[in-house]
Amino acid sequence: MAAEAGPISKVLIVIAMQKEATPLVHKFNLVEAPAHQSTFPKGAPWVWYHGSYKGLHIDLVLPGMDAVLGVDSVGTVPVAVVTSFSIQTLKPDLIINAGTAGGFKAKGASITDVFLASDVAFHDRRIPIPIFDMYGTGARKTFAAPNILKELNLKVGKLSTGDSLDMCPQDKELILRNDATIKDMEGAAVAYVADMFSTPAIFVKAVTDIVDGVKPTYEEFLQNLIAVTTALELAVTKVVDFISGKRISDL
Ligand code: ADE
Numbered sequence: 001m002a003a004e005a006g007p008i009s010k011v012l013i014v015i016a017m018q019k020e021a022t023p024l025v026h027k028f029n030l031v032e033a034p035a036h037q038s039t040f041p042k043g044a045p046w047v048w049y050h051g052s053y054k055g056l057h058i059d060l061v062l063p064g065m066d067a068v069l070g071v072d073s074v075g076t077v078p079v080a081v082v083t084s085f086s087i088q089t090l091k092p093d094l095i096i097n098a099g100t101a102g103g104f105k106a107k108g109a110s111i112t113d114v115f116l117a118s119d120v121a122f123h124d125r126r127i128p129i130p131i132f133d134m135y136g137t138g139a140r141k142t143f144a145a146p147n148i149l150k151e152l153n154l155k156v157g158k159l160s161t162g163d164s165l166d167m168c169p170q171d172k173e174l175i176l177r178n179d180a181t182i183k184d185m186e187g188a189a190v191a192y193v194a195d196m197f198s199t200p201a202i203f204v205k206a207v208t209d210i211v212d213g214v215k216p217t218y219e220e221f222l223q224n225l226i227a228v229t230t231a232l233e234l235a236v237t238k239v240v241d242f243i244s245g246k247r248i249s250d251l
Pocket of ligand 1: 100101102103164165166183184185208209211217221
């Protein structure tokens with residue numbers, strides 16, 4: 001981790017889907033690390049892009065494609081393992097978990113809104129035994145970045161994470177209990193790993209679908225994915241531009 005005193009030099013961007021990552025790879029002029037340069041273990045499908053942008057070294061990692069099915073390895077387990085390995089080998093000063101999310105219109109979310117998550121928690125780890133219940137929920141505050149919020153036009157809200165795109169009644173109940181405005185499939189897992197290794201992490205999530213709306217989630221998600229990745233790219237660029245030259249304590 002960076003000396004608290006010095007400016008931030010290494011940023012790790014963690015993204016689940018290639019379609020979410022590609023605009024940022026182009027924006028920051030990142031190149032994919034060839035296998036011989038990569039320290040990733042043989043067999044891991046993880047993808048690593050890197051480059052320099054406005055005085056920052058940027059690493060962007062993805063959990064990669066499922067080896068059998070050839071789709072993005074979305075969800076908590078793949079993102080946790082790639083984040084863990086990336087923190088240990090790339091030693092970032094700051095993590096940005098960027099991606100898409102479902103939003104609750106009752107809490108003020110609209111399609112293409114970009115949120116900075118103030119808190120994260122899980123909604124599908126139900127363990128009804130005292131203390132284990134809290135462990136399951138895994139609620140934690142994210143690294144506070146009041147100046148990013150003040151300077152950039154981002155919304156702020158709580159993020160709830162689970163391994164399903166849809167929402168069953170039990171998930172809904174826990175999402176409400178988590179007081180979440182947005183819902184994703186990775187954030188709380190990234191936060192767990194980042195906390196384990198004392199690395200500050202921020203969560204930038206763009207809304208592709210309205211969970212408490214009328215359209216089926218998967219339909220709305222697929223329909224809006226490409227347009228929303230542009231909103232995500234703009235927001236992450238603004239965040240990275242802001243970070244350039246700053247110290248962790250300036251955020
Ligand atoms: N990513 C985008 N939309 C989502 C949703 N509704 N639930 C979980 N992850 C998402």
